[in-house]
Amino acid sequence: MPPRPRPRRAAIAAPLCAGVLVLSAAPALAAPETTGLSLTVPATATVGDTISLGLELGDTVDVYAYALTVEADPDVLAVVPDSVTGPGGGFDSTEPTAAGVTVVHSRLGSSPALAGDLDAGVELTVVGAGTTSVEVAVELVGADGTTTTLPAVASAEMIVAAPTPSPSPTDPDPAPTEPDPAPEEPSPTPTDDDGAPAPTAAPPTSGGGSLPSTGLDARGLGVAAAVLAALGGAAVLLRRRTGGAL
Structure with missing residues (x-):
């Protein structure tokens, strides 16, 4: 008798083995990447x-x-x-x-x-x-x-x-100067009751100065008195000589 054919188990097993090999050769999940x-x-x-x-x-x-x-x-x-x-x-x-x-x-x-x-x-x-x-x-x-x-x-x-420094504030304007004080008003001139200016007192005079009442020189008065005295003496002398008749 001729030999019976062998079962095709080997033919089925071969592809299974190949499939296992293919699965095992598949790459694992790739690591994360970036370019x-x-x-x-x-x-x-x-x-x-x-x-x-x-x-x-x-x-x-x-x-x-x-x-x-x-x-x-x-x-x-x-x-x-x-x-x-x-x-x-x-x-x-x-x-x-x-x-x-x-x-x-x-x-x-x-x-x-x-x-x-x-x-x-x-x-x-x-x-x-x-x-x-x-x-x-x-x-x-x-x-x-x-x-x-x-x-x-x-x-x-x-x-x-570094940051740019801020400008410093400017100095304030100087305080305004005080104006010069106003000139004092002159004192009013005293007046008499009728409104006329009262006479001012004359300054004191030194010896030999002008008399305040007349304004004549005291030395001039002295000379005049001496002249008058001389004339008086001369008149008396003349009267004696003439016997008193003038």
């Missing part, structure tokens, strides 16, 4: 300014969460609380660090992982003058918990100027 991180920050600022720091992850793949660590001189830049922004449909927060802040984004619940360009940002207050380097490192988390860390992938330099 790079770009940083946007003003090149110059002034103390007291509030600036926006922009971050962009390019061409991401399977990003369920990320942490962007921003490092800068804390004496120059300070993070504005609750100013972080990120993709919609997730949770954004900031975590202070010794040299800056970490911007965190995470999807919620069963939200799918992100892909493509992702934008994030945070606001900073300029608190001091100087030159500081702003550096950003990124850590990505995939949907299965796989992480990818790219340290110090972006940096920029900022020059911060």
Whole structure:
């Protein structure tokens, strides 16, 4: 008798084995990826300014969460609380660090992982003058918990100027000078009862001066008296000589 054909068990098993091999060779879920991180920050600022720091992850793949660590001189830049922004449909927060802040984004619940360009940002207050380097490192988390860390992938330099001093107030106008006092009014001239000016008293006279009543020179009166006395004496003498007849 001719031999009976063998069952096709081997032919079925062969494809199954091949299928197992194919499944085992399939790649595991890829780690989260990005082609790079770009940083946007003003090149110059002034103390007291509030600036926006922009971050962009390019061409991401399977990003369920990320942490962007921003490092800068804390004496120059300070993070504005609750100013972080990120993709919609997730949770954004900031975590202070010794040299800056970490911007965190995470999807919620069963939200799918992100892909493509992702934008994030945070606001900073300029608190001091100087030159500081702003550096950003990124850590990505995939949907299965796989992480990818790219340290110090972006940096920029900022020059911060001191504030312009406010002009000092001008000195007030000097107080106006007091006007010269008005000249005193002359004292009124005393008058008699009839309204005529009262005569003023004559100044005292020294010996040999003019007499106040007549204005004659006292020496002139003396000479005149002497002349009259001489004439009187002469008349008496003449009378005696003529026997008293004149």
